[in-house]
Amino acid sequence: MRDDYYSENWSQATEKFYKSAMAHGDLRWCVAAGHSFDIPYVKIGDGDNHIVINSGIHGLEGYFGSAAQLMFLNEFVRNLPPRALEKYTISLIHIINGWGMENRMREVRDASGGLVDLNRNFGIDFTRPDALPRNSKYELSHDLLVSRPDAVAKKNAIKEFRRLHLRDGVWDAISHGQYAHPDGLFYGGAAPTVESRMALGIYDEIMANGARSLTSIGLHTGLGRFDRRRGRVSAQLLVSHPSSHPNTKYFENMFPGTCVASDENAVSGPTLLGDLVDCLEARYAPRGIPVYTADYEIGTGEFPIMSPIYKRMDMGDARYDLRHYGRISHQTHRNLTESWYPSSPVWRASALGRAYVLFTEMIDNMRRQK
Ligand SMILES: [Zn+2]
Structure with a gap:
């Protein structure tokens, strides 16, 4: 496994991706007027059963997804069984949220300058604002989360909030998405973003001619464990x-x-609001073909209880900073980055090792199917 799969910025990652993609498959681009971050994607194979692996929906999660896709192109494609490629087409969609990646933000910036969690923005009917999904449990946490940063008092208050609301669903509901507070966490926006329209356009193009099935996996980080001492990360398909x-x-x-x-x-119905995976299942359901979706999550949390508390606090602090000072403090930004995209070489190597296992299993499965 090479260590130069990881990139430092969007341009570098995109250049590495399209060069490898051109060498190993059918490279295509999705562009949108007035949008700086074109989305390259590549198709490998000619089959009507589609496997799509996307990366970079959350910019804060950095270049793990990009690195994993680059590894797939360089180490797996040439060993794909030719017969499987008559049955399958594997498509890799590279960095859907280029702005977030470049700015180390989970969200995308929408037309009004607001910050929208792209993965709460898919498949929502925004035409009737009064009928948008409600997340009343989120409401209970909002004021606390976006309150003035305080490393001791605020942390303890969130810790206590978690203790009180671990079993009634309120703690979990923080991340489920909400459409009432543009300044809040996991805000899903007021309209479809250009990035979500581009992503769905790519899926539609892939699924255009006689598709017989879709298996879609999004590459993410931030959920699950990172044991720095043992050099282990968790990996799970949600x-x-x-x-x-x-x-x-x-x-x-x-x-x-x-x-x-x-x-x-x-x-x-789905627990998360506006998630790409559920949107895809609903989008292609009328065709009566199998549609299977999942998110692949690499763990980053070093402290079983405290990591989720710190993550929520740092996200809220970032919202406070933006509202009051127009920018996120260096400390908060560093905390956020380390929480979702650890700089540790141990983490980065272990994360790619997990992706290696995922791809190996995927190809073994393709080989087994006749
Ligand atoms: Zn994510």
Whole structure:
């Protein structure tokens, strides 16, 4: 495994990607008028069963997804079984959120300058603002999270809030998405962003001619553990369905050595609002073809209880800084980056090692299918 798969900025990552993509597949670009960050993607194979791996929905998560895609192009493509490529097309979509990547922000900047979590912006009907999804549990945490930064008092208050609301769903609901507070956390926006329209345009192009199935995996970081001492990171495929759902079973079968995490609360519908994976399943459902989606999460949390507390606090501090000073303080920015994209070489190597296992399992599965 090479150590130069990781990049320092969007331009470098994009250049590495398209050069490798041109050498190993059918490179394409998605561009939008007035938008600085074109999205390259590459198709490998000619099959009607589509496997799509996207990266960079959350800019704060840095260049792990980009590095994993580069590794796939350089180390896996030439070993793909030719017969499998008659049945499958593998597409890699590189860095959907270029602005966030360049600015080390989770969000995208929308037309009004607001910050929108792209993965809460998909498939929402914004035409009737009064009918937008509500997240009343988030409301309970909002004022505390976006209050004045204080490394001791605020941290302890959030810790206590978590203790009180761990079992009633309120703590979890913070990240589920909300449309009422543009200055709040996990804000899903007031309209579809250019990035979400571009991403769906790419999926539509991939799915255009006689697609028979879609398996889509988004590459993310920030959820799960990082054991720095042992040099281990967790890796899990999040499926937004209960364990009994066929989609969950599909991923368990495809990736027997990877932890597949189901969502037992998603019985009547998705838990996360505006998530790309659920949007894709709904978008192609009318075609009556199988659509399987998951997010692949590499762990970054070094402290089992405190990491999620720090993450929420740092996100809230960033909102406070932006509102009052127009920019995020260096300390908050550094905290945010380390929480989602650790600079540790141990983490970076371990994360790529996990992706190596994921890709190996994926190809083994393609080989098994006749
Ligand atoms: Zn993410």
